[in-house]
Amino acid sequence: MRILPQHLPWLPSAKRALAAVNEPGLRILGAADEAELLALVNTEPIHHVFLRDQLNDGIGPHKAGGFFLGYFQNDQLSAACWLGANVVPTNTTMEIGALFGAVARNLGRLFASVFGPAKAVHGIWSQLHSGRQNAFGVRHNQPLMAISAPATTVPPSPQVRTARTDEFGLVLPASAAMFREELGFSPFINGDNSYQERVKQLIRHGHTLIGFDDQDRLNFKADLGTVTAECAQVQGVWVPPHLRGKGVARGGMAAVVEYGLGLSTHVSLYVNDYNTPARRVYEHVGFEQIGAFATVLF
Numbered sequence: 001m002r003i004l005p006q007h008l009p010w011l012p013s014a015k016r017a018l019a020a021v022n023e024p025g026l027r028i029l030g031a032a033d034e035a036e037l038l039a040l041v042n043t044e045p046i047h048h049v050f051l052r053d054q055l056n057d058g059i060g061p062h063k064a065g066g067f068f069l070g071y072f073q074n075d076q077l078s079a080a081c082w083l084g085a086n087v088v089p090t091n092t093t094m095e096i097g098a099l100f101g102a103v104a105r106n107l108g109r110l111f112a113s114v115f116g117p118a119k120a121v122h123g124i125w126s127q128l129h130s131g132r133q134n135a136f137g138v139r140h141n142q143p144l145m146a147i148s149a150p151a152t153t154v155p156p157s158p159q160v161r162t163a164r165t166d167e168f169g170l171v172l173p174a175s176a177a178m179f180r181e182e183l184g185f186s187p188f189i190n191g192d193n194s195y196q197e198r199v200k201q202l203i204r205h206g207h208t209l210i211g212f213d214d215q216d217r218l219n220f221k222a223d224l225g226t227v228t229a230e231c232a233q234v235q236g237v238w239v240p241p242h243l244r245g246k247g248v249a250r251g252g253m254a255a256v257v258e259y260g261l262g263l264s265t266h267v268s269l270y271v272n273d274y275n276t277p278a279r280r281v282y283e284h285v286g287f288e289q290i291g292a293f294a295t296v297l298f
Contacts, residue, residue: 014067014083017106023099029068029080034059036077037068040091045230046146046268047117047291048090051082052228069103071096081120085112087128089120097123105131114296118142121294128296137183137297139272143279145287146231146268147257153284156258157251160211160220163203171208174221175199178238183297209259211252219243220252224260232260234269237278249281257285 011028018026029037038055041048059068066084070077071092081100082088089097101124104111110133114124118141125138150156163171179187179195187195202208202223211220218240225235234256239249260267270293271278 013107014065017103017108018069020106021099021102025072026099026103027070027072029059029070029077031059033068033070033077037070037080040077040080042230043091045228046266047144049226049228049231049233049268050086050088050116051080051090052230053226054082054084054088056228069100071099081124083107083109087111087114087124089116089124092117092120092123094119094123094126097121098126100124101127104128108132111298113298116293118292118294121296125294125296133298135296135298137295139295139297141273142270142293142295143273143289144268144270144291144293145282146266146290147285147287148261148266149286150258150261151254151285153286154247154250154254156255157211157220157248158255159213160209160252160255162206162259163208163210165200165203167210168200168203170218171203171210171221172196172199174210174218174238175223175236178221178236181238209252209256211248211255219248222252222256224256224263227260227263230264231266231268232264234260234267237269245277249278250284253281253285 014028018028034055037059041051041055045052066082069081069083071079079092079096080090081092083104087104089100092100097120104124105128114121114128129135176187207224207227209222210218213219221236221238222234223236224232226233237249237253239252257267269282269287271282
């Protein structure tokens with residue numbers, strides 16, 4: 001019996017899932033493909049900021065068996081997809097997305113989400129919807145917005161700054177409130193502390209910004225969920241409900257943009273198309289739509 005190296009236990013199941021699709025253009029990417037994958041991701045660094053960040057750890061195999069799947073045309077890598085806790089495509093049409101989705105379905109794994117450029121996600125979901133998980137939410141159209149210069153229409157709030165590690169107890173309730181509003185359930189529903197660890201990690205890295213009113217009460221929170229040299233992606237924007245519509249978010253987001261541009265060339269985010277108040281805030285600060293994302297939530 002052949003014993004697999006400790007870091008490759010995922011490989012047989014991944015190869016079986018790939019073989020079941022029977023598409024010669026598909027294969028698992030390895031170290032020899034890293035330069036080509038990096039070039040593909042860098043064609044649209046704002047759209048593919050998550051994948052660019054993943055590549056900081058190399059092409060794989062990654063934590064918990066995550067790996068990159070590639071699609072080749074004329075022996076050249078033309079599209080790719082990350083298959084880990086999340087499924088994230090790059091440079092992918094609906095048709096190629098469907099191939100990636102079939103592999104993901106055949107893996108029989110549980111995923112947290114599928115997200116990325118809308119057409120690619122729709123293609124993946126056309127196959128993955130018949131897998132072992134039911135989605136509790138599908139966000140079909142999420143404008144991808146970006147900005148590359150400080151806001152000129154609204155001054156950044158001077159009360160917004162990076163959170164300190166000793167302010168975890170202040171940040172966590174705001175983060176959890178945003179999570180519940182966005183997803184409809186508590187991040188602590190399963191008693192898992194992974195959410196708390198993620199909040200702590202963002203604070204440690206200087207990627208959580210918080211703002212205060214004149215009585216030193218928290219009135220704004222935002223995270224830079226993924227940061228590369230090319231792009232800082234904003235997530236988890238939250239303002240207490242009783243302060244919404246009063247300009248707090250505008251000043252807060254202007255401060256986030258100013259801070260983010262000190263780390264990256266661009267600041268980006270994606271937002272649900274039906275969230276009109278949030279879209280107006282981002283547009284007022286100077287964000288412009290550059291694409292469309294979609295997300296499937298499990």
